[in-house]
Amino acid sequence: MATSETVHTLDKDGKHITTVGFQRFGFDSEVSLEALRSLYLRAHYVKTSTSTSSLKNLDGEDDTNDYLSKSIFHPDTGSISYTTLSRFPPVKLLPVSQRKRILVTGGAGFVGSHLVDRLMLLGHEVTVLDNFFTGSKTTVSHWVGHPNFEMVRHDVVEPFMIECDQIYHLACPASPPHYQYNAVKTIKTSFMGTLNMLGLAKRTKARFLITSTSEVYGDPEVHPQPEDYWGHVNPIGPRACYDEGKRVAETLTYGFHRQDGVDVRVVRIFNTYGPRMNPFDGRVVSNFIVQALKGEDMTVYGDGKQTRSFQYIHDLIDGMIALMNSDETRPVNIGNGDEFTIGEFAELVREIVEKVRKEDGEEPRKVNIVYKPIPTDDPQKRRPDTTRAKEVLDWQPRWTVRMGLEEMVRYYKSKMSEGSL
Numbered sequence: 001m002a003t004s005e006t007v008h009t010l011d012k013d014g015k016h017i018t019t020v021g022f023q024r025f026g027f028d029s030e031v032s033l034e035a036l037r038s039l040y041l042r043a044h045y046v047k048t049s050t051s052t053s054s055l056k057n058l059d060g061e062d063d064t065n066d067y068l069s070k071s072i073f074h075p076d077t078g079s080i081s082y083t084t085l086s087r088f089p090p091v092k093l094l095p096v097s098q099r100k101r102i103l104v105t106g107g108a109g110f111v112g113s114h115l116v117d118r119l120m121l122l123g124h125e126v127t128v129l130d131n132f133f134t135g136s137k138t139t140v141s142h143w144v145g146h147p148n149f150e151m152v153r154h155d156v157v158e159p160f161m162i163e164c165d166q167i168y169h170l171a172c173p174a175s176p177p178h179y180q181y182n183a184v185k186t187i188k189t190s191f192m193g194t195l196n197m198l199g200l201a202k203r204t205k206a207r208f209l210i211t212s213t214s215e216v217y218g219d220p221e222v223h224p225q226p227e228d229y230w231g232h233v234n235p236i237g238p239r240a241c242y243d244e245g246k247r248v249a250e251t252l253t254y255g256f257h258r259q260d261g262v263d264v265r266v267v268r269i270f271n272t273y274g275p276r277m278n279p280f281d282g283r284v285v286s287n288f289i290v291q292a293l294k295g296e297d298m299t300v301y302g303d304g305k306q307t308r309s310f311q312y313i314h315d316l317i318d319g320m321i322a323l324m325n326s327d328e329t330r331p332v333n334i335g336n337g338d339e340f341t342i343g344e345f346a347e348l349v350r351e352i353v354e355k356v357r358k359e360d361g362e363e364p365r366k367v368n369i370v371y372k373p374i375p376t377d378d379p380q381k382r383r384p385d386t387t388r389a390k391e392v393l394d395w396q397p398r399w400t401v402r403m404g405l406e407e408m409v410r411y412y413k414s415k416m417s418e419g420s421l
C-alpha cells in the first residue's frame with residue numbers, strides 16, 4: 001500500500017505541496033501537510049493475532065510512533081480493544097496573547113474535523129460541540145485528552161454558554177439524504193442553532209463565522225454564481241429545508257450584525273470532498289469512489305449532464321480561516337472553479353481508482369456506469385465565481401481535483417483494509 005511518504009502532491013501549477021495554509025491578516029495558518037496527513041491517512045486499526053505486546057499497523061510496520069489512538073481487533077474472539085494514547089502531535093506553543101479560544105459547532109463532522117486539526121496544530125484552544133447525528137467521535141478522537149481540546153455532546157438547537165473569541169458555526173447535516181431524512185429538524189437546526197450561536201457571539205463579543213452553502217443559489221439561472229446573485233430556490237421542495245434554512249440563517253446573521261453589531265463572516269461553501277467524508281452519506285464523490293473500489297456499478301443520477309465543481313478540503317479550510325481573520329463581512333464563495341458534468345466525473349473517478357489500485361499491485365478491473373432517476377430539484381449546474389475571495393482574501397484553490405481524489409481514494413482503501421468500509 002502506498003504510504004503518505006511516497007505520495008507526491010502537485011498543485012495546479014505543478015509545484016509540490018508540502019504545506020497548507022498561509023499568513024494572512026496577522027493570522028498564521030500554515031502547517032505541514034505531512035503533519036496533517038499523519039492524522040487521517042495512516043491506518044487507524046492495528047490487527048493482532050493473540051499478543052498485544054507488539055503493535056503493528058496494517059503494513060506490518062512498528063506503530064509505536066503513531067499519534068493515533070488504537071483500535072485493536074482480535075479476530076479469534078471477535079472483540080476489539082480500544083487504547084487511548086496520551087501522546088499527541090506537537091502543536092505550536094503560542095504566547096497567551098495570540099492563543100484564541102475557538103468554538104467549532106459541528107466540529108466532529110467532515111469539514112469540522114479538518115478545521116479542528118488545523119486550529120489545534122496552530123496552538124489554539126478548541127472546543128467542539130456536536131450532537132453526533134452525522135458527525136463521529138472518531139474524526140477528532142486523536143485530540144481527546146489534549147489540554148487545548150474539549151469535546152461536548154450538545155445539540156445547537158439548545159442554548160450553550162462558554163467564553164470564547166471566535167465561533168465557527170458549522171453544525172447542520174449537509175448531505176441531501178441526511179438533511180432530507182428529517183426536514184423539520186434540519187430547518188430547526190439552521191434557524192434555532194444559528195440564533196443560539198449568534199446570541200452567544202453577542203454576549204461574548206466573539207467573532208462569528210457561519211458556513212453557508214452554494215445551495216442558497218438553488219438551481220441557478222446565472223452561471224458561474226457570484227455572491228450578489230440572489231438565487232433561484234424552490235421554497236417548498238424537498239431541498240428547501242436545507243437551502244431555505246441556510247438562507248434564513250444568513251438573514252439572522254446579518255440581522256444580528258446590523259442590529260447588535262455582532263462581528264460576522266459568511267462563507268458560501270461549494271461542493272467539497274476529502275478524507276473523513278462519511279462513505280455512506282450518499283454524496284456523489286463518496287458514492288463513486290466506494291462503488292469503484294468495491295467493483296460495484298457507479299450510479300449516475302439523470303443523464304449525467306448536470307455539472308458540479310469540486311474542491312479539496314484543505315483549500316476550503318484555508319479559505320475559512322482567511323475569511324475569519326479578515327475584515328470582510330459580506331458573503332464569500334469558497335470553491336474550485338473546475339467544472340465537470342457528473343458523467344465525466346464518474347469516468348475520472350473510475351480512472352483514478354484504477355490507477356491507485358494498479359500502484360498497489362492489484363488486478364485491473366472494469367466497473368460499469370449505470371443511470372438512475374434524478375432527484376427532485378437537483379441543480380442543473382453549479383460553479384463558483386471566486387473573484388471576491390481572490391480580491392479580499394488573496395485566496396485561490398491550489399489542489400487539482402485529480403490530486404485530491406487520489407488522496408481520498410487512498411484514504412478509503414485504508415478504511416477498506418481495516419474492514420471499516
Ligand SMILES: O=C(O)[C@H]1O[C@H](OP(=O)(O)OP(=O)(O)OC[C@H]2O[C@@H](n3ccc(=O)[nH]c3=O)[C@H](O)[C@@H]2O)[C@H](O)[C@@H](O)[C@@H]1O
Nearest residue numbers: 174176213270271272283284285287299300301306342378
Ligand atoms: O457536496 C457538497 O459539498 C454539497 O452537497 C450537496 O449538494 P449536491 O451538489 O447535490 O451534492 P451531491 O449529493 O454530491 O450530488 C452532486 C450531483 O451528483 C449526482 N449524484 C449523486 C450521487 C450519486 O451516486 N450519483 C449522482 O449522479 C446528484 O444528483 C447531483 O447532481 C449539499 O446539498 C450541499 O450543501 C453541499 O455543499
